[in-house]
Amino acid sequence: MKKSFKIISVVLALVLVIGCFAACQKDDKTKEPQKEVLVMATNAEFPPYEYREGDAVTGIDAEIAQLIADKLGMELKIEDVAFESIIPGVQSGKYDFGMAGMTVTEDRLKDVIFSDSYATGVQVVIIKEDSDIASLDDVAGKKIGVQTNTTGDIYATDDYGEENIVRYENGAVAVQALLNGKVDCVVIDNEPAKSYVAANEGLKILETEYMVEDYAICFAKDNTELKDKVNTALNELIDDGSVQKIIDKYIKA
Amino acid sequence: MIPYLMSISAAFAELADDLRFVFIEKDRYQQIITGFFNTLKITAGALLVGVIIGIFIAAVRTSFDKNKESMKLRGGPGYVLLGILNAVCKVYLTVIRGTPVVVQLMIAYFVIFAASDNGVLVGIFAFGINSGAYVAEIFRAGIMSVENGQFEAGRSLGFSYLQTMRYIIVPQMFKAVLPTLCNEFIALLKETSVAGYVGVIDLTKAGNVIAGRTFNYFIPLFAVAIIYLCMVMLLSWGVSRLERRLRKSDR
DSSP: OHHHHHHHHHHHHHHHHHHHHHHHHHHHHHHSOOOOEEEEEEOSEETTTEEEETTEEESHHHHHHHHHHHHHTOEEEEEEOOHHHHHHHHHTTSSSEEOSSOBOOHHHHTTEEEOOOOEEEEEEEEEETTOSOOSGGGGTTSOEEEETTSHHHHHHHHHHOGGGEEEESSHHHHHHHHHTTSSSEEEEEHHHHHHHHHHSTTEEEOSSOSEEEEEOOEEETTOHHHHHHHHHHHHHHHHTTHHHHHHHHHOOO | OHHHHHHHHHHHHHHHHHHIIIIIGGGTHHHHHHHHHHHHHHHHHHHHHHHHHHHHHHHHHHHHHHHHHHHHHHOSHHHHHHHHHHHHHHHHHHHHHHSOHHHHHHHIIIIITTTOOOHHHHHHHHHHHHHHHHHHHHHHHHHHHSOHHHHHHHHHTTOOHHHHIIIIIHHHHHHHHHHHHHHHHHHHHHHGGGGGGGTOOOHHHHHHHHHHHHSOOHHHHHHHHHHHHHHHHHHHHHHHHHHHHHHGGGO
């Protein structure tokens, strides 16, 4: 009997102490002013701009966004969604902005507004080492593998015609098709292209770049206020070299 | 009343505008047409391949099940041969029904036909092989569901095993399996929507490509859904007509 009293009193004491701690924490939270949340939409399947490391989204875009949020005194929250859902989500106000290695295009400008450009993406052509494609002119009339709905897909379709484009679900599958000889070349972003060429023997990147594009952050059309704030912060970060530092960290020349 | 009508007409004008932008601009509707015909080609081809494979496998499996006792008694190479064929068919059924069709399609495209760049043909092959497994089991179920007395009657009238099959069992079986077979065809038609994985522009992929270009998901996806629906309705209408014709002899 005595023993059980002891145990019960210890348990009760513990409950009291824990309860006190919990209460203290609550107090702390209310004291500190709540930071406003800035929701960013991205598609974390595009290394090195954004990808998942463990459970968190990281990459060039994620780090730049974090710096911008710090400058604005806001808390950054990253939502990882399908690339196609970014623009509709930003339009509807579900996300404050979209940042996903997104190129400024005419079509996109119909639906959203863009910040200043913070990085440039380069579209290149991967070919087999023994390919007879020596320059961009030779690509005409050849079968071109692309990743569905990427800018590489859109520009190559416009330049070389629908009938020459073979669309795959992702870059790796397109490169596999190139290796099998199902397509003659693959148009894709420079950074993933480098990893694919490094990983597979007998491939090389065509020396002339196919296209240079500007990556920017997109906002809903009526959200010029946030766009201006972000632009100011972004330009400060570009001027003091922080943006370049992040890019250099991920992309080794 | 009038403001209502105006807002409705405004909504229609907007929809017409969207439709024009999504389908007419840059001739994007042509994607849908290409996709429609590719889906049709793959489905029709796979149907044919599937039915041929299905008939063959169902024949092997039921012949073995129905005749193994008598063949075993008689001995000879026939029993062994049919036994081996039966085992091969069983392995085929297990493997094909046990793996997803997308994976089979990718294997066909990147491994088996690595040298072919004709995605539609590879699609016909892959979906046909896949569908064959299901059709085989449907036919087998149909044959097994015909009473054994029908068999015995046929044989006692002097028909051979094959003649009994051809004139007595299969006509009854076909009528019985038609609804299930129609089910399989519908499933096959919709399954071809993963053909986009191997670079084929099928109906689904076409909708996806247009949506990706226009950032309008509502219109292209609904258009694609409606086209699929029409195809399935047409298919089931045809099958139900066939069913009615076959049932005429019932009375």
